Amino acid sequence: xxxxxxxxxxxxxxxxxxxxxxxxxxxxxxxxxxxxxxxxxxxxxxxxxxxxxxxxxxxxxxxxxxxxxxxxxxxxxxxxxxxxxxxxxxxxxxxxxxxxxxxxxxxxxxxxxxxxxxxxxxxxxxxxxxxxxxxxxxxxxxxxxxxxxxxxxxxxxxxxxxxxxxxxxxxxxxxxxxxxxxxxxxxxxxxxxxxxxxxxxxxxxxxxxxxxxxxxxxxxxxxxxxxxxxxxxxxxxxxxxxxxxxxxxxxxxxxxxxxxxxxxxxxxxxxxxxxxxxxxxxxxxxxxxxxxxxxxxxxxxxxxxxx
Ligand code: BMA
Numbered sequence: 628x629x630x631x632x633x634x635x636x637x638x639x640x641x642x643x644x645x646x647x648x649x650x651x652x653x654x655x656x657x658x659x660x661x662x663x664x665x666x667x668x669x670x671x672x673x674x675x676x677x678x679x680x681x682x683x684x685x686x687x688x689x690x691x692x693x694x695x696x697x698x699x700x701x702x703x704x705x706x707x708x709x710x711x712x713x714x715x716x717x718x719x720x721x722x723x724x725x726x727x728x729x730x731x732x733x734x735x736x737x738x739x740x741x742x743x744x745x746x747x748x749x750x751x752x753x754x755x756x757x758x759x760x761x762x763x764x765x766x767x768x769x770x771x772x773x774x775x776x777x778x779x780x781x782x783x784x785x786x787x788x789x790x791x792x793x794x795x796x797x798x799x800x801x802x803x804x805x806x807x808x809x810x811x812x813x814x815x816x817x818x819x820x821x822x823x824x825x826x827x828x829x830x831x832x833x834x835x836x837x838x839x840x841x842x843x844x845x846x847x848x849x850x851x852x853x854x855x856x857x858x859x860x861x862x863x864x865x866x867x868x869x870x871x872x873x874x875x876x877x878x879x880x881x882x883x884x885x886x887x888x889x890x891x892x893x894x895x896x897x898x899x900x901x902x903x904x905x906x907x908x909x910x911x912x913x914x915x916x917x918x919x920x921x922x923x924x925x926x927x928x929x930x931x932x933x934x
Contacts, residue, residue, distance in 0.1 A: 628871050628925060629903055629915040631895065632686055636911035638666065639731055644692050646671055651906030654717040654892040655685070656724065662894065663746050664688055665695055666902070666912060669883065670747040674698075675711035678729065679746060685902050686914060696728070696749055698740070698779045701788050704739065704751050707732045713778065716891050718824045720774075725797070726789065727776075729761040730754065731881070736780070738763040740797060753798045756780070762820035765797075765851045766832065766860060767917045775860055776800065777821040777834065787818030789836065791836070791861045799893060804861050805923050807853055809838065814849055814870050817841045822850060823893035826901065830923050831864045837889055849873040850905065853933070854905060854926040865930035871922065872905065872915070882908025895919060 638650045640681040646919040653666035662682040671851040673676045679695035680688035698708035710731035730739040735758030743749045762779040773793040789807040792800040815838020829856040856862035874886045
């Protein structure tokens with residue numbers, strides 16, 4: 628369903644002009660007729676920073692000389708980003724680009740929200756979850772006057788499920804509700820989490836998410852799709868039963884963490900295709916092309932239960 632780009636991986640540590648061990652889990656958006664990629668890299672001390680790359684065609688990227696975002700050096704963000712910033716997602720809202728990211732510190736992992744107008748300067752906006760949250764994607768539209776996000780808290784009783792929360796101002800979030808759970812003895816049985824920000828289609832919001840299965844040889848990260856109601860995104864129309872992508876190529880099977888495909892971004896094109904970006908084995912960046920309506924059919928034709 629996803630056609631891998633023939634020259635994958637499209638970005639590796641060798642393309643980065645400063646010392647890093649990995650290039651992975653990147654957000655990608657179109658900005659001024661270019662593709663902007665904000666990618667995660669492990670520094671050589673094992674902590675993560677975010678870099679930026681640009682492309683004319685969405686396949687060939689050139690990396691900036693300096694990192695785009697490193698842990699904050701002052702204020703409240705300094706305390707909560709001490710161990711690194713990871714796994715960005717970008718959405719365009721009312722003239723600005725908002726970036727959610729995982730902020731790691733001695734207090735755990737939580738999600739930060741930053742914004743930029745030009746991808747040159749970046750302003751931290753707020754820390755929008757407490758600890759034990761990752762993978763926050765914000766919908767690019769409001770619902771009944773409220774912003775909406777998919778998020779992924781961790782709880783012992785209902786492990787690593789996808790929730791939805793709402794906000795009047797992007798800062799204070801509430802009205803939370805669990806909407807998709809991992810399914811037992813299924814490719815996503817151990818944990819699931821939002822991947823790329825939701826994409827609007829005529830039949831619903833397409834949510835590309837990741838699912839994890841534990842094996843005797845470690846965890847396998849795959850991608851799947853779910854469809855949310857256009858007016859009420861807390862209503863799940865369907866969750867596709869089969870995965871849409873699993874680690875198959877060498878660069879997905881072997882790397883910094885083996886057997887991982889992990890997406891933080893996808894770019895819908897005007898011809899009905901979508902470029903899906905994913906990190907391969909937490910080490911390199913990859914891209915593939917799919918037909919959006921086929922992904923929607925995939926949810927509808929053979930769904931599994933959401934909860
Ligand atoms: C998750 C996150 C991701 C990573 C994945 C596979 O828990 O840390 O950033 O890609 O594990 O290692």
